[in-house]
Amino acid sequence: MARLVMKFGGTSLADVDRIKTVARHVKREVDAGFEVAVVVSAMAGTTNQLVAWTRETALLHDAREYDTVVAAGEQITSGLLAIALQTLGVNARSWQGWQIPIRTDAAHGAARIVDINGQLLIERLEIDQVAVVSGFQGLGPDNRIATLGRGGSDTSAVALAAAIGADRCDIYTDVDGVYTTDPRVVPKARRMSKIAYEEMLEMASLGAKVLQVRSVELAMVKGVRTFVRSSFDDPEALAVAKSEDRPGTLICDEDEIVEQKVVTGIAYSRDEAQISLRRVADKPGVAAAVFGPLAEANINVDMIVQNVSEDGTLTDLTFTVPNADFELARSVLEEAKGAIGYQVLQGSTDVSKISVIGIGMRSHAGVAADAFQALASRGINIRAITTSEIKISVLIDAPFTELAVRTLHSLYGLDSN
Amino acid sequence: MARLVMKFGGTSLADVDRIKTVARHVKREVDAGFEVAVVVSAMAGTTNQLVAWTRETALLHDAREYDTVVAAGEQITSGLLAIALQTLGVNARSWQGWQIPIRTDAAHGAARIVDINGQLLIERLEIDQVAVVSGFQGLGPDNRIATLGRGGSDTSAVALAAAIGADRCDIYTDVDGVYTTDPRVVPKARRMSKIAYEEMLEMASLGAKVLQVRSVELAMVKGVRTFVRSSFDDPEALAVAKSEDRPGTLICDEDEIVEQKVVTGIAYSRDEAQISLRRVADKPGVAAAVFGPLAEANINVDMIVQNVSEDGTLTDLTFTVPNADFELARSVLEEAKGAIGYQVLQGSTDVSKISVIGIGMRSHAGVAADAFQALASRGINIRAITTSEIKISVLIDAPFTELAVRTLHSLYGLDSN
Numbered sequence: 113m114a115r116l117v118m119k120f121g122g123t124s125l126a127d128v129d130r131i132k133t134v135a136r137h138v139k140r141e142v143d144a145g146f147e148v149a150v151v152v153s154a155m156a157g158t159t160n161q162l163v164a165w166t167r168e169t170a171l172l173h174d175a176r177e178y179d180t181v182v183a184a185g186e187q188i189t190s191g192l193l194a195i196a197l198q199t200l201g202v203n204a205r206s207w208q209g210w211q212i213p214i215r216t217d218a219a220h221g222a223a224r225i226v227d228i229n230g231q232l233l234i235e236r237l238e239i240d241q242v243a244v245v246s247g248f249q250g251l252g253p254d255n256r257i258a259t260l261g262r263g264g265s266d267t268s269a270v271a272l273a274a275a276i277g278a279d280r281c282d283i284y285t286d287v288d289g290v291y292t293t294d295p296r297v298v299p300k301a302r303r304m305s306k307i308a309y310e311e312m313l314e315m316a317s318l319g320a321k322v323l324q325v326r327s328v329e330l331a332m333v334k335g336v337r338t339f340v341r342s343s344f345d346d347p348e349a350l351a352v353a354k355s356e357d358r359p360g361t362l363i364c365d366e367d368e369i370v371e372q373k374v375v376t377g378i379a380y381s382r383d384e385a386q387i388s389l390r391r392v393a394d395k396p397g398v399a400a401a402v403f404g405p406l407a408e409a410n411i412n413v414d415m416i417v418q419n420v421s422e423d424g425t426l427t428d429l430t431f432t433v434p435n436a437d438f439e440l441a442r443s444v445l446e447e448a449k450g451a452i453g454y455q456v457l458q459g460s461t462d463v464s465k466i467s468v469i470g471i472g473m474r475s476h477a478g479v480a481a482d483a484f485q486a487l488a489s490r491g492i493n494i495r496a497i498t499t500s501e502i503k504i505s506v507l508i509d510a511p512f513t514e515l516a517v518r519t520l521h522s523l524y525g526l527d528s529n
Numbered sequence: 530m531a532r533l534v535m536k537f538g539g540t541s542l543a544d545v546d547r548i549k550t551v552a553r554h555v556k557r558e559v560d561a562g563f564e565v566a567v568v569v570s571a572m573a574g575t576t577n578q579l580v581a582w583t584r585e586t587a588l589l590h591d592a593r594e595y596d597t598v599v600a601a602g603e604q605i606t607s608g609l610l611a612i613a614l615q616t617l618g619v620n621a622r623s624w625q626g627w628q629i630p631i632r633t634d635a636a637h638g639a640a641r642i643v644d645i646n647g648q649l650l651i652e653r654l655e656i657d658q659v660a661v662v663s664g665f666q667g668l669g670p671d672n673r674i675a676t677l678g679r680g681g682s683d684t685s686a687v688a689l690a691a692a693i694g695a696d697r698c699d700i701y702t703d704v705d706g707v708y709t710t711d712p713r714v715v716p717k718a719r720r721m722s723k724i725a726y727e728e729m730l731e732m733a734s735l736g737a738k739v740l741q742v743r744s745v746e747l748a749m750v751k752g753v754r755t756f757v758r759s760s761f762d763d764p765e766a767l768a769v770a771k772s773e774d775r776p777g778t779l780i781c782d783e784d785e786i787v788e789q790k791v792v793t794g795i796a797y798s799r800d801e802a803q804i805s806l807r808r809v810a811d812k813p814g815v816a817a818a819v820f821g822p823l824a825e826a827n828i829n830v831d832m833i834v835q836n837v838s839e840d841g842t843l844t845d846l847t848f849t850v851p852n853a854d855f856e857l858a859r860s861v862l863e864e865a866k867g868a869i870g871y872q873v874l875q876g877s878t879d880v881s882k883i884s885v886i887g888i889g890m891r892s893h894a895g896v897a898a899d900a901f902q903a904l905a906s907r908g909i910n911i912r913a914i915t916t917s918e919i920k921i922s923v924l925i926d927a928p929f930t931e932l933a934v935r936t937l938h939s940l941y942g943l944d945s946n
Contacts, residue, residue: 128585162605168545169609170616177615180608180623184601188579191598192586198594199587206597210627211672255628 115237116146117281119247119269122156124284124343125189128196131155135196136347137284138242142202147237149276151247151269152193154185175220179249179259183209186246186265194244204242207233210257214250214268222261224326225250225268228275237276245272266327274334281336282360283323284343289361290315290322292526293378297517300527303359304376308366311376314469314503323363331363338363366471374472374479375524380517384414385438385461386495386507387431387445389454394427401452402429402445409444411437415465415505417496429454430496432507435461463495464513467505468520480504486523492516532654533563534698536664536686539573541701541760542606545613548572552613553764554701555659559619564654566693568664568686569610571602592637596666596676600626603663603682611661621659624650627674631667631685639678642667642685645692654693662689683744691751698753699777700740701760706778707732707739709943710795714934717944720776721793725783728793731886731920740780748780755780783888791889791896792941797934798882801831802855803912803924804848804862808872811844818869819846819862826861828854832882832922834913846871847913849924852878880912881930884922885937897921903940909933 118141120134134150141148153159162182166173190206197204209216212232216223228250233243247265252258260267266283273281289303290312307315309332316325322340331338341360366372392398399418406413416431433441438461445457473479480497483504487494492515496507508516521527535558537551551567558565570576579599583590607623614621626633629649633640650660664682669675677684683700690698706720707729724732726749733742739757748755758777783789809815816835823830831849838844850858855878862874890896897914900921904911909932913924925933938944 128582131586165545165605165609166612169548169612173612174615177608177611177623180611180625181605184604187601187604188582188598191594191596192582194594194597195583195586195590198591206594208597 113145113147115149115276115278116141117149117151117269117273117276117278119151119265119281119283120153120343121265121285122153122159123286125152125154125193126156128192131189131192132196133347134193134284134343135200135202137343138193138197139200139202140347142240142242147240149233149237149243149245149272149278150193151245151265151272152186152189153247153265155189158185158188176252176254176256176258179220179257182259183246183249183257186248190244190246197242197244202242203240204244205236206244206246208246209250212245214271216250216252216258216260218253218258220252220256220258223250223252223258225260225271228271230272230275230277233272234276264324264326266324267330270327270330270334270336270338273336273338274330279337280339281331282339282341283327284341285322286342286344287322287340288342288345288359289340290363290377292376293517293521294380297380297514298378298521298527301521302526302528304361306362306364306369307376308369308372308471309363310366310502311469311471312363314467315377315379328363335365337365337368372472373470373525374476375468375470375526376472377469378517378520378524378526379467379469380513381465381467382510382513383435384432384463384465384507385435385441386459386463387433387438387441388458389429389445389452390456390458391426392429392452392454394425398452399429401448405444405448406433406441409440411441411444415496415498415507417498432463432465462510463507464510464516465505465507466513466516466520467503468524469503470524471502473502473504482523483520486519487516490515490519492519530562530564532566532693532695533558534566534568534686534690534693534695536568536682536698536700537570537760538682538702539570539576540703542569542571542610543573545609548606548609549613550764551610551701551760552617552619554760555610555614556617556619557764559657559659564657566650566654566660566662566689566695567610568662568682568689569603569606570664570682572606575602575605593669593671593673593675596637596674599676600663600666600674603665607661607663614659614661619659620657621661622653623661623663625663626667629662631688633667633669633675633677635670635675637669637673637675640667640669640675642677642688645688647689647692647694650689651693681741681743683741684747687744687747687751687753687755690753690755691747696754697756698748699756699758700744701758702739703760704739704757705759705762705776706757707780707794709793710934710938711797714797714931715795715938715944718938719943719945721778723779723781723786724793725786725789725888726780727783727919728886728888729780731884732794732796745780752782754782754785789889790887790942791893792885792887792943793889794886795934795937795941795943796884796886797930798884799927799930800852801849801880801882801924802852802858802878803876803880804850804855804858805875806846806862806869806871806873807875808843809846810870811838811842815869816846818865822861822865823850823858826857828858828861832913832915832924834915849880849882849913879927880924881927881933882922882924883930883933883937884920885941886920887941888919890919890921899940900937903936904933907932907936909936
């Protein structure tokens with residue numbers, strides 16, 4: 113029998129009425145013949161309340177005790193959803209991380225799932241009992257509750273789907289799928305019916321905010337077909353359609369995507385700050401001298417551009433950091449000025465990164481050239497360029513963000529009719 | 530080293546400020562050299578919220594899922610108190626029922642503790658780590674969280690004290706000890722410094738409401754010296770006094786009470802309804818015919834008085850039931866009228882039960898006679914009398930409750946000067 117993991121976030125479980133609606137979504141899939149495991153977040157607001165209490169008790173608090181307090185949120189929703197399902201006549205049982213167990217590493221507060229023993233749940237699924245599993249948590253090597261950090265429930269769901277050999281993992285969220293770009297910027301953006309794991313990873317990293325990056329990585333590694341859909345759809349109206357025809361986006365292997373386009377989507381990020389070091393000595397070890405101190409200061413460096421220097425002695429080095437880290441990065445680099453040996457530090461927070469993403473680029477030449485030409489024709493200056501196999505990113509002046517996204521979206525034929 | 534269990538209820542843990550105060554109480558005992566395990570209830574209000582959510586989800590809900598939801602309350606306070614203790618520099622760790630484990634029977638929602646493995650906690654106590662244990666919960670035979678039912682945290686504390694061989698179990702509550710009678714009725718009531726287990730059991734059953742009856746039973750069976758004290762005392766002001774000299778009441782073995790009085794306390798209950806069956810056939814099996822149907826209807830029968838009949842054919846049978854069950858009891862008995870064979874059913878809810886309690890009665894004659902005479906001299910009519918080895922209970926007309934309690938309190942020399 114086909115097996116399904118369904119994941120619901122805190123907004124979908126915000127109160128008892130919403131929990132009852134979620135139960136109807138689950139019942140629909142049970143009635144359609146699926147063996148179902150559900151992964152739940154805490155009710156929206158609960159986690160914030162619990163986090164606030166721990167902070168009120170002590171600003172610096174033991175991560176293990178934080179985990180004990182915060183994990184109570186999912187425990188509550190798992191029990192309530194099991195009750196709601198039983199009331200609809202669906203056999204259901206709640207499961208906490210320690211009961212399964214979902215084993216994590218020792219990094220309390222931001223743990224990673226190490227292993228899930230799917231046997232117990234599989235036994236229950238096979239007697240047609242729905243398993244309602246608390247997301248966001250597991251059991252650390254110290255036999256204590258460990259939480260995965262914010263947004264970890266997506267990862268819980270994908271990892272659970274892999275552990276029980278589910279045919280699909282459905283992520284219910286407050287958007288109805290993954291779009292070719294941000295519909296607020298481009299009203300003609302289209303919802304994709306399918307997207308390859310690699311592409312989704314680029315989209316997620318670049319701010320599409322639909323899924324946690326880690327959950328997409330895990331889905332790719334484990335080959336878990338992941339379907340993003342809206343929890344606000346009417347639960348019964350969708351019952352007649354075959355699950356995969358329902359509105360939403362399937363994240364899957366590229367082989368499963370028959371008509372692969374060259375470019376799949378356009379992502380953008382305003383959360384970028386540019387730093388340029390001018391006239392850096394072009395010698396071995398200089399990159400380490402720059403990026404070592406930034407890493408130590410926990411600053412995430414994204415685009416890195418270094419040109420071959422004309423005469424082999426001095427070069428320019430440009431890279432981006434998150435906006436919030438701009439001032440910190442500046443002061444770190446100014447302190448390290450002697451060790452690095454640059455002459456001028458220039459920076460700007462008024463920049464955006466625009467990315468063109470598509471697996472099809474691998475086999476199509478000229479994608480980048482088309483982008484550069486289109487941007488130039490609109491008078492948009494490109495500050496820096498980085499490329500990967502399936503992505504081209506350009507750094508531009510922030511005021512041109514929307515224009516650039518719309519221009520590229522049209523250029524690659526992504527506009528809906 | 531002396532070992533101590535401290536138990537705090539929901540009112541003492543109602544918000545983060547109170548939790549910090551509780552941490553100071555605990556630190557005081559740690560500083561005094563005790564190895565300390567703390568048992569906590571949920572924050573006042575939390576349990577009610579969780580219970581309300583389960584009811585809102587379904588009026589009739591699975592007890593196992595109810596337990597999963599409701600046990601989250603103690604999990605939260607245990608983590609917060611551990612954090613508060615750490616902030617005071619006290620090494621502390623929270624423990625849930627499943628981690629220790631505290632094994633219960635299968636009666637989810639009203640489970641009984643079957644066994645506590647104290648080994649893990651003892652190891653931690655011996656390295657001077659305070660154990661903060663969630664009360665009210667354990668692990669059922671199905672490997673799921675089971676709750677003990679309302680007020681079960683007192684029982685958790687006493688059972689834990691027995692399991693880890695604690696020298697004393699301190700119950701912090703919103704009263705400062707056990708009084709010779711209700712101070713609202715008798716302003717001259719005195720707080721007792723000590724009371725024997727058996728006496729406390731009678732006091733608790735009769736409405737003193739300081740401790741759960743079950744926890745007193747358990748303390749008696751296991752010989753756990755239990756100290757009732759107020760959580761509203763200033764945590765540091767008491768630090769200088771030797772623990773046992775502090776204001777509160779120690780519940781202990783009668784051997785430990787040097788100057789045992791004949792009568793220890795006067796209890797009363799207004800929650801009584803009297804039922805009298807007149808002219809019942811005085812033959813074997815008639816008591817079963819009366820009390821069988823009442824038990825089936827889950828009605829708790831308390832005082833039972835049956836006189837020897839004059840001629841050996843007809844007798845009167847009087848007993849009491851809780852006020853709330855009076856109408857139900859009437860209708861059960863009217864249905865069973867044929868089977869029982871009584872002629873008239875009389876009843877009244879306007880009655881009170883007054884009890885005189887004291888282990889010293891065992892060896893003192895005339896205690897009952899004194900009581901009857903004192904009540905008669907005040908014009909108080911006695912409707913029925915029952916006695917046990919350490920208790921005399923009389924049923925009287927409700928309007929005389931206060932007068933009777935005050936009269937008896939003075940009679941046995943319990944008034945404070």
